[in-house]
Amino acid sequence: MVKPLKIGKYEVRYPLIQGGMGVRISGGSLAGHVALCGGVGLVAAAGIALGSNRYDGKNYMQSDPQALRDEIEKACRIAPDGVVGVNVMVALSDFEDLVRASIEGGAKVIVCGAGLPLSLPGLTAHAPDVALVPIVSSVKAAQLIAKKWDKGFNRLPDAVVVEDPDTAGGHLGEKLENIGKGTYDQYATVRGVKEFFIAEYGVHVPVIAAGGVWDRADLLYALEQGADGVQMASRFVPTVECDAAPEFKQAYLDCCKEDIGLIMSPAGLPGRAILKNQDDIVNYDQLNNTICDNGCLKKCSYKESGERFCIVKSLDRAQKGDVHTGLVFCGTNAWKADRITTVQEIFDELFGAGAATASEEAEAA
Numbered sequence: 001m002v003k004p005l006k007i008g009k010y011e012v013r014y015p016l017i018q019g020g021m022g023v024r025i026s027g028g029s030l031a032g033h034v035a036l037c038g039g040v041g042l043v044a045a046a047g048i049a050l051g052s053n054r055y056d057g058k059n060y061m062q063s064d065p066q067a068l069r070d071e072i073e074k075a076c077r078i079a080p081d082g083v084v085g086v087n088v089m090v091a092l093s094d095f096e097d098l099v100r101a102s103i104e105g106g107a108k109v110i111v112c113g114a115g116l117p118l119s120l121p122g123l124t125a126h127a128p129d130v131a132l133v134p135i136v137s138s139v140k141a142a143q144l145i146a147k148k149w150d151k152g153f154n155r156l157p158d159a160v161v162v163e164d165p166d167t168a169g170g171h172l173g174e175k176l177e178n179i180g181k182g183t184y185d186q187y188a189t190v191r192g193v194k195e196f197f198i199a200e201y202g203v204h205v206p207v208i209a210a211g212g213v214w215d216r217a218d219l220l221y222a223l224e225q226g227a228d229g230v231q232m233a234s235r236f237v238p239t240v241e242c243d244a245a246p247e248f249k250q251a252y253l254d255c256c257k258e259d260i261g262l263i264m265s266p267a268g269l270p271g272r273a274i275l276k277n278q279d280d281i282v283n284y285d286q287l288n289n290t291i292c293d294n295g296c297l298k299k300c301s302y303k304e305s306g307e308r309f310c311i312v313k314s315l316d317r318a319q320k321g322d323v324h325t326g327l328v329f330c331g332t333n334a335w336k337a338d339r340i341t342t343v344q345e346i347f348d349e350l351f352g353a354g355a356a357t358a359s360e361e362a363e364a365a
Contacts (some may be wrong), residue, residue, distance in 0.1 A: 002351060005040070005229040008131030008158035010083045010108050013038035014351050015223070017161070017208055018243055019233025020087020020111060021170065021329065022046030027243035028071040028284075030236055031085075032078025033343040038351075040080065040109055043071045045088040045098045050316040060294040065101035072105030074303035079256060083108050085131070089171070090115025091267055093298050103127045111135060111161060114171050114269060114320055116145055122151035131158035137173050137184075137208070139192040146197065156197070158207040161231055162190045167212030169272045169331035170235050176270040179262060186211065187225035194226060214333040216350050234331040236299055241343050246323035251328045252337040260332055265304040265312045269272060274328040284317075284325035286310040 005015035016039035020026055021048060022245060029201035031041030032084040045068050049055045052067035068086065075084040085212050086102040091114040103124060107139045112120055113135030134157055136142045142160050149155045172179065190207050197205040209222040210231035222230045224268060236242055255274050264330055265271045284290070285302070290310050292303040303309040311327070318326025 002223065005208075007040070007083075007109060009129055010040075010131060012040055014193070014347065015208075015229030016040070016219075016350070017085075017111070017210075017229060017231040018042055018236055018349075019169075019210060019231045020044035020239070021233050022048075022087075022089070023312060024048065024051050024071075024319050025237065025242065025244045025248070025329075026087075026111060026233070028074025028078070030239070030242045030343070031071075032075035032082070033239075033241040034236065035075060035082025035084045037343055037347045038082075038277075039347070040083045040085055041075055042085050042087045042109070042111060043068065043075055043107075045086055045102070046092060047312045047315060048098075048352055049294075049311065050318065058293070060296065061094055061097075064151065064296075065097045068098055068101045069105035072102065072107050085109030085111060085133075087111045087113070089113060090117050091171075091269070091299065094296055095298075098337035099123045103130055109133060109158075113161070113163065113173060114267070115173075116141060118148045119144065121149050121155040124326075125153065133157060133159045133161060133208075134162050135161040135173065137163050137189070139189055139196055141173075142193045143196055143200075146200070148231075150201070156176075156201060156203065157205055159208055160193050161208045161210050162186060162193060162227075163231075164209070164211030167268075167332045168210055170329040171265060171269045171271045174270065176262060176264060179270060187222075187227070191226045212331060212333055214336055219350055234334045235346060236331065236343065237330070237334070238337040238340050239343050239346065241250075241341060244319050247321040247323050248318055248326075248328060249340060250350050251318075251323045252330060252334045253339070255330070255335050257335045260330060260334060263327075264308075266300045266308050267297050268299050268301065269318050271329060272331060274330055274334070277324055280325050281314050281327055282309045283316070303351070314326075 018034040020042040022044040034041035049064040054063040165172040204227035206228035314327040
């Protein structure tokens with residue numbers, strides 16, 4: 001029987017975090033329903049202004065924090081007693097504003113990747129109950145974050161997500177040339193991170209395995225290998241509750257294993273996506289002279305030199321249904337999707353009959 005997952009002051013029935021998928025793939029609907037079913041639901045902050053009624057085409061930076069608050073509040077209305085959090089990429093230009101907006105919106109957990117969130121405890125010092133969770137791919141990165149947080153803020157992470165760059169979707173925190181070489185051992189990293197916190201600080205910090213987790217067998221394997229829980233993202237895309245357009249979900253159903261691979265993002269990070277339309281994505285922005293008028297990333301080759309394509313607008317097009325010129329991020333197992341299901345059905349499959357009543361009990365509470 002799987003154990004509940006405790007992150008900081010919060011505990012969820014099932015050891016599952018729904019991964020943050022930017023530009024409204026995981027918005028208030030998906031995050032809220034995952035929280036309702038007994039997991040941690042994450043609203044992704046990246047590109048959240050796009051698609052918001054607060055965005056008028058010119059006020060991206062002004063509307064971005066409020067759009068994030070709106071989605072968190074939406075998720076909390078769906079699961080008032082659940083654990084709703086956010087994923088905020090360190091690489092975002094308005095990272096600090098989005099962290100503050102997350103707290104104002106009611107997020108209980110803040111997960112940060114795409115860079116080391118060394119300043120995160122300082123930004124959240126006024127809200128000590130909010131759990132802070134960095135994403136790493138190495139023991140060294142976890143050590144660096146922990147020592148910086150401990151020395152500067154007298155704080156340690158409430159959990160750590162260990163992401164496998166060989167299987168995870170979206171932006172990856174590893175050099176392109178190092179991915180897929182067969183040398184990365186995710187669960188050695190999981191155990192190494194856990195051992196570091198015990199040896200250095202005498203505390204147990206939950207470590208969450210992310211990347212490639214699709215079914216119950218993957219979940220149980222992760223737990224057997226020492227993880228305290230798993231983070232799943234791609235599995236939740238082909239669900240009724242996912243915030244993406246039907247065409248985006250259908251792209252998962254239509255893709256095959258060979259369609260999934262690596263790209264070099266304008267953000268300066270490798271990413272994993274469906275590759276069938278990569279030329280069309282680049283051609284769209286190049287032929288239409290798409291203007292970078294949002295400045296959403298601290299570092300972006302398209303913003304700086306017009307190289308390749310606008311990452312946030314390509315993701316936005318896909319989220320709204322244009323999967324021909326839009327970018328569809330996914331993990332290596334996205335090809336396994338064979339139907340549109342529901343969040344509750346996924347929990348039922350992963351956790352057995354006990355999960356069937358999770359949302360019912362949450363609603364009755």
